[in-house]
Amino acid sequence: MTDFDLNRRSLMRAVPVATAAIGGLIGTAQAQTAAPKGPVYAVKPMPFDPQKVKGMSEKILISHYQNNYTGAVKRLNSIGDQLASLDWEKAPVFVINGLKREELVATNSMILHEVYFAGLGETNQPGSALAEAIARDFGSMDRWRSEFMATGRALGGGSGWVLLTYNPHDKRLVNSWAADHTMTLAGGTPILALDMFEHAYQMDFGAKAADYVSTIMAAVNWSNADKAFARASKD
Numbered sequence: 002m003t004d005f006d007l008n009r010r011s012l013m014r015a016v017p018v019a020t021a022a023i024g025g026l027i028g029t030a031q032a033q034t035a036a037p038k039g040p041v042y043a044v045k046p047m048p049f050d051p052q053k054v055k056g057m058s059e060k061i062l063i064s065h066y067q068n069n070y071t072g073a074v075k076r077l078n079s080i081g082d083q084l085a086s087l088d089w090e091k092a093p094v095f096v097i098n099g100l101k102r103e104e105l106v107a108t109n110s111m112i113l114h115e116v117y118f119a120g121l122g123e124t125n126q127p128g129s130a131l132a133e134a135i136a137r138d139f140g141s142m143d144r145w146r147s148e149f150m151a152t153g154r155a156l157g158g159g160s161g162w163v164l165l166t167y168n169p170h171d172k173r174l175v176n177s178w179a180a181d182h183t184m185t186l187a188g189g190t191p192i193l194a195l196d197m198f199e200h201a202y203q204m205d206f207g208a209k210a211a212d213y214v215s216t217i218m219a220a221v222n223w224s225n226a227d228k229a230f231a232r233a234s235k236d
């Protein structure tokens with residue numbers, strides 16, 4: 002499997018709800034009604050050969066995939082178990098705020114990591130439709146790349162994402178900036194993602210975030226981006 006189809010994500014129905022309680026609130030409703038079930042999210046298979054991403058070590062790619070992406074999916078499932086069992090009428094706001102915030106963080110971490118990894122592999126060029134849209138909306142491919150990479154380098158002292166995003170509101174592509182997993186363009190579809198969290202590069206590049214940005218941009222595989230753009234822009 003080489004393509005992440007985010008629009009057709011398959012959700013298996015839930016396993017039995019966790020018995021853990023938050024302040025005694027979880028499980029109180031279960032005595033009266035059947036335990037609710039939350040969705041279970043599946044870890045996608047690694048969509049690239051970690052030995053064939055030029056300039057990136059197999060070690061960091063596997064670590065990133067297993068610890069950060071897989072960790073986000075597992076965390077999301079755990080949060081889902083907690084939410085499914087919560088007594089919404091009695092739960093304190095700090096419990097609701099905490100769980101819903103972490104649900105969004107884990108969901109976007111899962112989705113954005115899938116886009117990031119789907120853009121790695123054997124290097125190629127974007128298809129004509131995406132290439133023409135990039136040229137239309139940024140002036141040229143070079144101009145787009147310059148903006149995308151500079152935004153990544155600008156995040157190098159901290160962390161976050163740079164996202165080539167299709168904005169259906171205006172039917173155009175933009176490079177959006179995110180300082181954490183929750184900052185994405187409303188209604189936008191991420192087409193290509195650059196992970197600027199230290200776990201994505203520190204093992205290979207130390208603090209040299211700019212070298213990592215250059216390496217990743219030389220290793221982009223556009224096949225998934227072409228498909229994501231075609232789906233997002235078809236209406």
Ligand SMILES: [Fe+2]
Pocket residue numbers: 065069070114196198200201
């Ligand atoms: Fe990451």
